[in-house]
Amino acid sequence: MSNEKVLVFGHKNPDTDTICSALVYADLKSKLGMNVEPVRLGEINEETAFALNFFQAEKPRLVENVSNEVEQVALVDHNEFQQSVSDIESVKIIEVIDHHRIANFQTKEPLNFRVEPVGCTTTILHKMYRENNVEITKQMAGLMVSAIISDSLLFKSPTCTDEDVEAAKSLAEIAEINLDEYGLDMLKAGTKLENRSAKQ
Amino acid sequence: MSNEKVLVFGHKNPDTDTICSALVYADLKSKLGMNVEPVRLGEINEETAFALNFFQAEKPRLVENVSNEVEQVALVDHNEFQQSVSDIESVKIIEVIDHHRIANFQTKEPLNFRVEPVGCTTTILHKMYRENNVEITKQMAGLMVSAIISDSLLFKSPTCTDEDVEAAKSLAEIAEINLDEYGLDMLKAGTKLENRSAKQ
Ligand SMILES: [Mn+2]
Ligand SMILES: [Mn+2]
Ligand SMILES: [Mn+2]
Ligand SMILES: [Mn+2]
Numbered sequence: 574m575s576n577e578k579v580l581v582f583g584h585k586n587p588d589t590d591t592i593c594s595a596l597v598y599a600d601l602k603s604k605l606g607m608n609v610e611p612v613r614l615g616e617i618n619e620e621t622a623f624a625l626n627f628f629q630a631e632k633p634r635l636v637e638n639v640s641n642e643v644e645q646v647a648l649v650d651h652n653e654f655q656q657s658v659s660d661i662e663s664v665k666i667i668e669v670i671d672h673h674r675i676a677n678f679q680t681k682e683p684l685n686f687r688v689e690p691v692g693c694t695t696t697i698l699h700k701m702y703r704e705n706n707v708e709i710t711k712q713m714a715g716l717m718v719s720a721i722i723s724d725s726l727l728f729k730s731p732t733c734t735d736e737d738v739e740a741a742k743s744l745a746e747i748a749e750i751n752l753d754e755y756g757l758d759m760l761k762a763g764t765k766l767e768n769r770s771a772k773q
Numbered sequence: 774m775s776n777e778k779v780l781v782f783g784h785k786n787p788d789t790d791t792i793c794s795a796l797v798y799a800d801l802k803s804k805l806g807m808n809v810e811p812v813r814l815g816e817i818n819e820e821t822a823f824a825l826n827f828f829q830a831e832k833p834r835l836v837e838n839v840s841n842e843v844e845q846v847a848l849v850d851h852n853e854f855q856q857s858v859s860d861i862e863s864v865k866i867i868e869v870i871d872h873h874r875i876a877n878f879q880t881k882e883p884l885n886f887r888v889e890p891v892g893c894t895t896t897i898l899h900k901m902y903r904e905n906n907v908e909i910t911k912q913m914a915g916l917m918v919s920a921i922i923s924d925s926l927l928f929k930s931p932t933c934t935d936e937d938v939e940a941a942k943s944l945a946e947i948a949e950i951n952l953d954e955y956g957l958d959m960l961k962a963g964t965k966l967e968n969r970s971a972k973q
Contacts, residue, residue, distance in 0.1 A: 674879070674880045674881055683873055684890055685890060686889075688883065688886040688887075689885055
């Protein structure tokens with residue numbers, strides 16, 4: 574695997590899945606030997622701040638462009654170029670992990686592109702830890718389960734699948750949290766300072 | 774899993790990978806409970822006919838349209854709509870397995886979309902048998918190794934990866950063939966009646 578640096582990020586107006594997926598992807602891929610740094614394209618919301626604080630995780634570095642510092646990027650929790658960094662077409666996308674419809678995306682070369690119709694990106698990342706036999710730390714489990722709670726509104730969203738529920742239960746054990754208790758606290762933190770709009 | 778019928782097919786002007794991937798995908802998914810039929814969008818070439826004949830496989834049924842008979846389809850060995858069936862935008866694409874760049878593709882809803890930067894679609898299908906613990910028959914192994922030989926020109930193409938070589942070796946054992954001997958015979962069969970053009 575190349576040691577050339579890769580930046581990984583989710584969509585603009587980041588939600589909890591976008592931020593946690595960038596952090597978790599960076600953890601997994603670093604452990605697999607990739608030189609990867611998680612970054613973000615906008616401010617952290619209150620819900621995400623609650624999750625990062627609870628699991629003592631640093632927020633990713635804020636960037637406005639990426640082509641000024643790297644040639645290669647990975648996308649999580651989005652694939653449409655208009656939701657991505659403004660100079661996305663100036664870099665090589667080496668991997669996409671997402672759970673949305675596919676549109677407004679194209680590359681010149683083949684890449685790793687994995688989209689599954691589940692409720693949350695971290696549900697796919699959770700599977701990737703298992704596929705690669707990489708141990709999941711308490712912190713990473715906490716970030717993954719937070720993203721699933723957020724995207725599924727504690728399993729009440731119609732986009733939530735059995736796979737999301739199973740992943741969340743397994744991750745809650747590793748993270749040593751009570752799903753309902755932690756989940757309601759986190760969702761409440763997100764309603765303090767902002768209106769919840771349609772989730773991406 | 775729904776019992777609603779799914780048609781699976783590769784690109785127009787089918788090559789060996791497109792035809793074999795449709796047959797192999799149908800075998801794997803049938804064994805996983807899906808109601809799936811492999812079809813093709815054009816005539817079989819001489820190389821593909823050699824492989825089908827050698828492993829006693831029926832060619833898929835020829836179709837011109839799909840929306841007249843099904844609501845759901847799966848694509849193998851392509852993702853660009855202009856390489857696909859003419860009425861592709863009238864059906865729901867539930868899965869894509871491919872190894873090409875992504876372009877001119879979009880859906881309204883999330884789906885299973887798996888593209889990996891390997892030399893052949895059946896290299897990915899081979900991995901999927903393993904992931905799902907489904908046994909690979911001699912016939913299916915023969916079709917998969919034929920596709921890898923075809924797309925990689927017996928491992929000489931620059932798009933050929935270590936993963937393709939490993940898959941081909943393992944499949945050749947199950948198929949009980951000598952890779953070089955069978956491979957040259959198959960490639961020669963393809964040069965009899967047509968000029969080899971750039972592979973898709
Ligand atoms: Mn998401
Ligand atoms: Mn999101
Ligand atoms: Mn191919
Ligand atoms: Mn092809």
